[in-house]
Amino acid sequence: MTGGPAEPIRPIFWNIHENYPWAEVSQYVLGSLAALLFLWGVYRHFARWRTGKPEAILPAWPVRIRAFIQFALLQGRLASDRYALTMHLAIFLGMCALFIGTALATVDLDVTHLFFGFQFLRGDFYLGFKLVLDLFAAVLLVGLGLAFWRRYALKPERLKTLTHPTFPLDSFYLLAILFLIGTTGLITEALRLAASQPPWAGWSPVGNLLAAAFRPLPEPALRAAHIGVWSVHGLLAFGFIALVPQSKAFHMVSSSVSIFLRNLGAVGALPAGDPAGVATMRDFTWRQLLQFDACTWCGRCQEQCPAYASGMPLSPKDLVLKLDQRLIRGAKPASGGNGAAGAAATLHDGTVGTAELWACTTCRACEEVCPVFIEQPRAIVDLRRYLVSQGTMDKTAQDALNHLNRYGNSFGKSDRMRAKWTQPLVTKIKDARMEPVEYLWFTGDYASYDPRVEDITRKTAELFQLAGLDFGLLYEGERNAGNDLRRVGEEGLFEVLRDKNLQVLEKAQFKHIVTTDPHTYNTLKHEYPWNGNGVTVLHHTEVLDRLLEERRLTPKKRLTGRVTYHDPCYLGRYNGVYDPPRRVLARLGLELVEMPRNRDRSYCCGAGGGRIWMEDVPGIKERPAESRIREVAGLGGVSTLVVSCPKDIAMFRDAVKTTDNEGKIVVKDLAEFVWEAMQG
């Protein structure tokens, strides 16, 4: 054992400094080169984002910083998959710790020692430093081990990647190179410890353990091995850093930026866009381009997507990656050979498909789980706007749009018949166009025109009347509120209907708007210009909850039975209204059994995004509504599905028939239960 300095202190380029000075110099040279390449690569990504259209950022810095800590540093959205969370935190924190450690070491040597003649990595601090780093190195390697196991042994479906924006073996490369860097780092340490054998070696437990294997070797051999492994470690590390912008590893930068600069607007407020839609990458905004780059290929979106699960040609993951690939590699020349005309092919010429874009129900399950806050539905709607401008859509969808234009409803029925459902009512409902009301009931297409739903609408009316609610209708003045028109990509038609509705609404006097249709609810709440004049938009379940609580409705009998509840996409995931319907069920005495996919993980019925107007795609495996009914059947002992959206009634009652559950499962609206409880 050689006598060393009495105090623990970080050795300066042990072995390197005295024996291989060229290596020490090279390290700085290559290190700087790597850093420059890294910065240049980052800049190139940044320049590509900037080719997008402008988009304003809501400052809200405190919110953004908190969100960054929660979602970027602490990986908040990975929590639903414990294995993934553990594994990724291990790798992430491991690399962070080691990076910080290397940074401190550099400062220690090249700043404090070089300029001020002292080192701070000494004494107890240094010992703590060594311990922490060693442990995190082990954590890193364990994390990588878990990752390898998951990717190549467990092989979860969502990790399969069809489109590689960078290069096909990127995922393997990333794990492999980090693994090699980690192990070479530990081996370098082990070789040094084996050779120099400082008394505090025990403070590097992992390295010390390894060193035991090397100790028998003669010192020259150890030193030779050391320089070798150290060089490999250096080259790998610098290579990795330089290549970060060219590989999947870049998500460290892009994902962080995406999380930090995410869209803080209400999720129900679809950002406006050019009615002509997106045809090339430059038609997206810079934030959208950044988001495509931020994708980590994790596939959580695909896993949640009802279109993907039914076998339709849409995978949100693949769509985003195709767009990212296009962003990185640039446009292909126009199909048709020469491309000399200079016209690059649009995204619709082979990158994204028509059926792919029309398959989306805009349920937002993808967006809700994305760890880096990519807005997939928004990109799909932007691309759809282009399809609409070209008239590329199903005949039935076209018919629906023509009907909406002419009659203000998708059924093709006369606008004069919109309030026909009120005829059987004993007490006439107030006309909100003629007299002021407290609650303006905006019924929506399905509640007004669909024969399967009319009865429920009437029962809801009777409940409001029983509770003495001061409410009224717009009667024939009401038109489709336009939520699904925006999501289908027909901005122009949305504006026409919205303006027609506003004309009537402006003349009416009311304090609140109530609707039974979550789609109507969403657009009235977020996409109509109430100009802060205090109009609140409520869903009928919220109103029923309130009426029951205030005892304006007192059930005459207690209902019994086990039921389950389907959270509509536009009420739940879009607007966070989960509890009022549940409270109502509880107050009525019903026992609620939750489905596995509930609340923000609710599984879409398949009607949204205009899909209810479109033809069924042939050869799909299982319609989303059928999957949901099977989920209900799987609960065991539950034969009633409670819904609170008129389109759910239509979709699920059909699915009950097509899954042969006729007579076994019943689908009813929440209002029907309240009404039943009010019958003496």
Place this chain on the structure above:
Amino acid sequence: MADGILILAEHLKGEVADITFEMLCAGRRLADARGVSLRMALVGNEVAALAQQLGLADEVLVVSAPSLEVPAASTVAALLKSLMEKESAGLVLLGGTNATMGVGSILSARTDLPFVSYCKDMKADGADVLVTSQLFGGKILTNVRLPGGRGVVSVSTGSFPADAGRSEKAPPVRNVEVPLEASPVTFRSFIAPPAGDVDITKQDILVALGRGIQTQDNIALGEELAALLGGAVCGSRPVIDQGWLPLTRQVGKSGMTVKPRLYLALGISGAPEHQEGMKDSPMIIAVNTDPGAPIFDVAKYGVVMDLFELVEPLKAAIEAKKAGA
């Protein structure tokens, strides 16, 4: 004596169409009521043999020439005008079919006589003739007066009983030479629909699917039902236009005319163009969610229900009956 009645015979590929017999039935009644002659114009190429079937007419005038195989509307109109003048006919009856489309209009323009289309009924009224015509998909009827009983009328298929227009008697036949107006519209050839596996006109039982079937996948439901009943599937125009069933399965004005013992119409609204193709079936059962659907006017039994709610119970009931009986 007032001018007589002239009917243009409808025939395709050697067969006299039913509408011709319908017109003979209506024409005969009218001619007898008014005491005028009823003549038949048989126009085509080598069609004299068909004259034998047209016994209810007082006389059959044959105008035959190769260029008249599938003549242009203006040619036929000019020809009829000549015949009207030569034979003192004041009222011309035409079949409301695709083949004669345009003839009535041009003849009316050139003779300055009223033209009434989609005639469902005709009757003598003094010196005049009153024609009942259908408009707006059957929702509105109009009565038009033909002063002196002179005019051009296009008769909607299925308005009169074809059988009442048939006769065993052979009519007098006369070949007529008429100057033919040349037309730049030249017939080249027929395009037969691709041969289907099934001739729906020969089926005893047809399950007819309309727009209410909603998707191509659901056609299978209709096929299952048809199989259980021992029949075949056919469709209305929207279903064929979508490509869900071949052309040979189309029932209606541009498709086939069928008369199966059972016509089960599922999700068909029953527009006049479709009704033309099936209304004479002895047993028509219609299922539609719209109680105002015109199909219920020709059906024997009607059910206002979503066809998807009825199909499975119906299949089960049929199977039970077949097993029990």
Place this chain on the structure above:
Amino acid sequence: MNLFVLLKTVPDTVEELTVAADGKSLDPEWLRFKLSDSDEHALEQAFLLKEKHGGTVTVVALDAPEVEEALFQALAKGADRAVKLTGELGGVQSLAAARLFAGFLKSAGAVGGDALVLLRSQAIDDLEGEIGPFLADLLGMPYLGVVVAVAPGDGGLTVTKEFAGGMRGEFTLPVAAVLGIQAAEKPPRYVPIAKVRAAMKSSTLETVEVTPDSPARFPIEKMYKPEAAGRAEMLEGSPEEVANRLVDLLANQSLI
């Protein structure tokens, strides 16, 4: 190609049609108008021909409620000119309409040249498709109706017409013709509202004042709604009950 498309609106049957007090016409109170399906197909066929063979599309319509939107839609879809014929057009029937169109086409130099005129084959207010043949005869042009395909070539047109029983016939005629389009080769295209509004802002409709000749040559003596005579016997009940009843009926007729 020098294409002309003639449009005429029809009553929209989505509204209940009622007879006016005079017993001879439709009650105009809730009457709405739209282009017939056949009109839409004629327009689409014109665009398809223009896309494939070049040329211009001029759309001409008789003034009527809601016809302006149809004309702007046509412009948004790609028409080069849109013309509205205005005047005392109430009650104009087919022959009078044909005369008005003929007058315009003559003044537009569309006769005696290579102008191809497309219009509806038939519509709910004109089941024999009278306007086309009247127009053709007035202008001395050939006419063919129930057209489902149009292919220019060899200095003329090869046109496919539908007969009964799924049978079709192929005809040749010169380009200067009047065709009644039953169905275009593709379904009528969709044009987004944004484009229609843009057309409304950037283009103007030409208006041509016209005078129709005397009203209907043969007035309607009476207009009425049919009695629901011979209606079906309606079966009521649950699906199972109805199914059993139907099966009994069929068994009685020895159909099962």
